[in-house]
Amino acid sequence: xxxxxxxxxxxxxxxxxxxxxxxxxxxxxxxxxxxxxxxxxxxxxxxxxxxxxxxxxxxxxxxxxxxxxxxxxxxxxxxxxxxxxxxxxxxxxxxxxxxxxxxxxxxxxxxxxxxxxxxxxxxxxxxxxxxxxxxxxxxxxxxxxxxxxxxxxxxxxxxxxxxxxxxxxxxxxxxxxxxxxxxxxxxxxxxxxxxxxxxxxxxxxxxxxxxxxxxxxxxxxxxxxxxxxxxxxxxxxxxxxxxxxxxxxxxxxxxxxxxxxxxxxxx
Amino acid sequence: xxxxxxxxxxxxxxxxxxxxxxxxxxxxxxxxxxxxxxxxxxxxxxxxxxxxxxxxxxxxxxxxxxxxxxxxxxxxxxxxxxxxxxxxxxxxxxxxxxxxxxxxxxxxxxxxxxxxxxxxxxxxxxxxxxxxxxxxxxxxxxxxxxxxxxxxxxxxxxxxxxxxxxxxxxxxxxxxxxxxxxxxxxxxxxxxxxxxxxxxxxxxxxxxxxxxxxxxxxxxxxxxxxxxxxxxxxxxxxxxxxxxxxxxxxxxxxxxxxxxxxxxxxx
Numbered sequence: 001x002x003x004x005x006x007x008x009x010x011x012x013x014x015x016x017x018x019x020x021x022x023x024x025x026x027x028x029x030x031x032x033x034x035x036x037x038x039x040x041x042x043x044x045x046x047x048x049x050x051x052x053x054x055x056x057x058x059x060x061x062x063x064x065x066x067x068x069x070x071x072x073x074x075x076x077x078x079x080x081x082x083x084x085x086x087x088x089x090x091x092x093x094x095x096x097x098x099x100x101x102x103x104x105x106x107x108x109x110x111x112x113x114x115x116x117x118x119x120x121x122x123x124x125x126x127x128x129x130x131x132x133x134x135x136x137x138x139x140x141x142x143x144x145x146x147x148x149x150x151x152x153x154x155x156x157x158x159x160x161x162x163x164x165x166x167x168x169x170x171x172x173x174x175x176x177x178x179x180x181x182x183x184x185x186x187x188x189x190x191x192x193x194x195x196x197x198x199x200x201x202x203x204x205x206x207x208x209x210x211x212x213x214x215x216x217x218x219x220x221x222x223x224x225x226x227x228x229x230x231x232x233x234x235x236x237x238x239x240x241x242x243x244x245x246x247x248x249x250x251x252x253x254x255x256x257x258x259x260x261x262x263x264x265x266x267x
Numbered sequence: 268x269x270x271x272x273x274x275x276x277x278x279x280x281x282x283x284x285x286x287x288x289x290x291x292x293x294x295x296x297x298x299x300x301x302x303x304x305x306x307x308x309x310x311x312x313x314x315x316x317x318x319x320x321x322x323x324x325x326x327x328x329x330x331x332x333x334x335x336x337x338x339x340x341x342x343x344x345x346x347x348x349x350x351x352x353x354x355x356x357x358x359x360x361x362x363x364x365x366x367x368x369x370x371x372x373x374x375x376x377x378x379x380x381x382x383x384x385x386x387x388x389x390x391x392x393x394x395x396x397x398x399x400x401x402x403x404x405x406x407x408x409x410x411x412x413x414x415x416x417x418x419x420x421x422x423x424x425x426x427x428x429x430x431x432x433x434x435x436x437x438x439x440x441x442x443x444x445x446x447x448x449x450x451x452x453x454x455x456x457x458x459x460x461x462x463x464x465x466x467x468x469x470x471x472x473x474x475x476x477x478x479x480x481x482x483x484x485x486x487x488x489x490x491x492x493x494x495x496x497x498x499x500x501x502x503x504x505x506x507x508x509x510x511x512x513x514x515x516x517x518x519x520x521x522x523x524x525x526x527x528x529x530x531x532x533x534x
Contacts, residue, residue, distance in 0.1 A: 143413055144523075146440070148447050173413070179467040180415050180519035189469040194523060196463060200446040202456040252447035256411075256461060256525070 012045045012073055014217035019047035021209055025195045026109065026261060027051055030136050032059035036104040039064065041093055041125060042111030046074030052107060053083040061086040062103075064093065093121050101130045109138040112181070116169040122185035129266045135187060137262045138195075141175025144258035145215075147247050154247075157240030160226035161219050167229055175260040187264025195261050200254040210255050211248035219244060279312045279340055281484035286314035288476055292462050293376065293528060294318055297403050299326035303371040306331065308360055308392060309378030313341030319374060320350040328353040329370075331360065360388050368397045376405040379448070383436040389452035396533045402454060404529045405462075408442025411525035412482075414514050421514075424507030427493035428486050434496055445529040454531025462528050467521040477522050478515035486511060 032038050032052075036059045043049050043063035053061060063086055065071050071090045078086055091097070093115070106125045112118035125135055142162050147154070165172040174181075179192045197214075199207040219241060226232055232240075247253040299305050299319075303326045310316050310330035320328060330353055332338050338357045345353050358364065360382070373392045379385035392402055409429050414421070432439040441448075446459045464481075466474040486508060493499055499507075514520040 141413075144411070146408075146410055146443050148443055176413050176415055176521060176523065179469070179521050183468070183519055189467075192465075192467055192469065192521075194463060194465045196461060196525075198459075198461045200456075200459055201450070202446070202459065252450055254443060254446050254459075256443065258463075258523070 011217075011221050014213070014221065015045050015047040016077070017213045018217070019051060021213055022197075022259075023051050025197065026138050026259065027055060029191075029261075030055075030107070030263075032056040032105055034058035035060065037062065037102065038105045038107055039098070039103045039125070039128060040107045041121070042066075042108060042114075043074055043088065044070050044110075046070075046077045046088070048107070048109045049074060049086055050077055050081055050083060053078070053086050054081075057085060059085065063088050064091045064096065066090070066092050093124065096124055096128060098128045100127050102128050104130060104133050106133070106135045108136065110140065112137070113139055113165070113172060113174045114170055118171070118174065118177075118181055119184060122181055122187075126185055126187065126266055131266055133266050134190070135182070135264050135266070137178050137182060137264070138259055139174045139178055140257070140259045141173050143173040144175065144196075145256065147244070147255040148252055149247070149250060151240070151243040153236055153240035154243035155240075156232060156236060157219060157226075157244060160229075160231045160237070160240075161222045163231055164222050164225040164229050168225070175258060178260040178262040182262050182264040185264075186267070188267055190263040190265055192260060192262040194258045196256065196258040198254070198256045201251055204249075207253055207255065208248045210257075211245060211253075215255060215257065216241065216245050278484075278488050281480070281488065282312050282314040283344070284480045285484070286318060288480055289464075289526075290318050292464065293405050293526065294322060296458075296528075297322075297374070297530075299323040299372055301325035302327065304329065304369065305372040305374055306365070306370045306392070306395060307374045308388070309333075309375060309381075310337070310341055310355065311377075312337050313344045313355070315374070315376045316341060316353055317344055317348055317350060320345070320353050321348075324352060326352065330355050331358045331363065333357070333359050360391065363391055363395060365395045367394050369395050371397060371400050373400070373402045375403065377407065379404070380406055380432070380439060380441045381437055385438070385441065385444075385448055386451060389448055389454075393452055393454065393533055398533055400533050401457070402449070402531050402533070404445050404449060404531070405526055406441045406445055407524070407526045408440050410440040411442065411463075412523065414511070414522040415519055416514070416517060418507070418510040420503055420507035421510035422507075423499060423503060424486060424493075424511060427496075427498045427504065427507075428489045430498055431489050431492040431496050435492070442525060442527040445527040449529050449531040452531075453534070455534055457530040457532055459527060459529040461525045463523065463525040465521070465523045468518055471516075474520055474522065475515045477524075478512060478520075482522060482524065483508065483512050
């Protein structure tokens, strides 16, 4: 499976750091009760898993990812943190072996953007949900991102990030489709809302975190894919990525980005 | 002066309706005390004026616009609503005749996007402010807008709106520059925040208001400018604008748009 962010240790670090910065933004409003079974579909290195497990210590999580490497890293993180209410399983989301109606909830975060057929994945998630069970869907929208100062090269780099995901057959702007996707899959929509982050130089600590722990690493993680696709020369890429990093210390630096979070109920 | 939205009665109606829908979103956090003098720079047809006057009945407003036609409409609205704490004056913002340090506050809403030199305007506003006085700046960012379903023609129309403002020498994406502009002008930033609106078909009444009272009329108001600039043919324009309106009743309709509100203090 092609995964635009790659599978490196540095990338694992980014995913873990990013998840803590975004915890309140993304997890507020999501809670699971004692004994409820939750499927985390596409758990990756367990960045969201450890937050879910900590916030919902009495729920039981089954966390699935297609990458054996990610699953092993996720197990390592869970062991380090003493998390006991989670089982990790390597599996393809398109061919899950769970019986229908096995779960009370399904949690999907930053996953559908990496799938060629997100609608099909949602059908599967719906199948393994009990009637009355809920799905939580969180996806970013790269088309929502902008910043100041915007140099030509920084804009090229961002466009490279978007185009390289499109070339893989994925949708980098899937955030805006959270409502249509849930709706199409036949879920009853409980809520869809934008979860945005805005930072400027009046709060340099926040701006620094946003740039250096979320945005620049996210862009950097697509470097190989973008350069392989020949969208950009290495020099332009380097300059553009530097320009994005410079936003963090530029006196007029600002960054804005929006994720969308949706919750649907299986009728 | 070229004004992308034109000067028609239908447009006046739009500006008045839009202002009420956005009142909480844009005015929350802004209040002026008894006896304080407030300059509303670029009051237009008085859409924000009547809200300001109602929410701050003990402050004294001087509201300036370059268009004599707008000023007369604004006076009519104020008279109809029995507003007494407001004076309307036709004047060019670039050459205000107020003495330096005349005002406790300056309020600027949806104005800088229509000026070729917003930085210069801010200098003038700063001049007429007392030391310690505040400026409130609210601007939209057309680059922040997206929707589903997005047809090719609806995207063309949105691009036409943006390009036609650029051709006038204005910045349709000025929202993201609220922080840099205030900062450049030497204000101490108290706060800059995105003020977004998101609506989808799970709330058809809100979605309908957003599309039919804010978005579609805003786009429509640029029609002449866009067609005159030959960015688009009439047929494509009509189709694209219809597609935007259809978002309001499409089962998968969503719309997202962000304004930015900033407050700065004159040192």
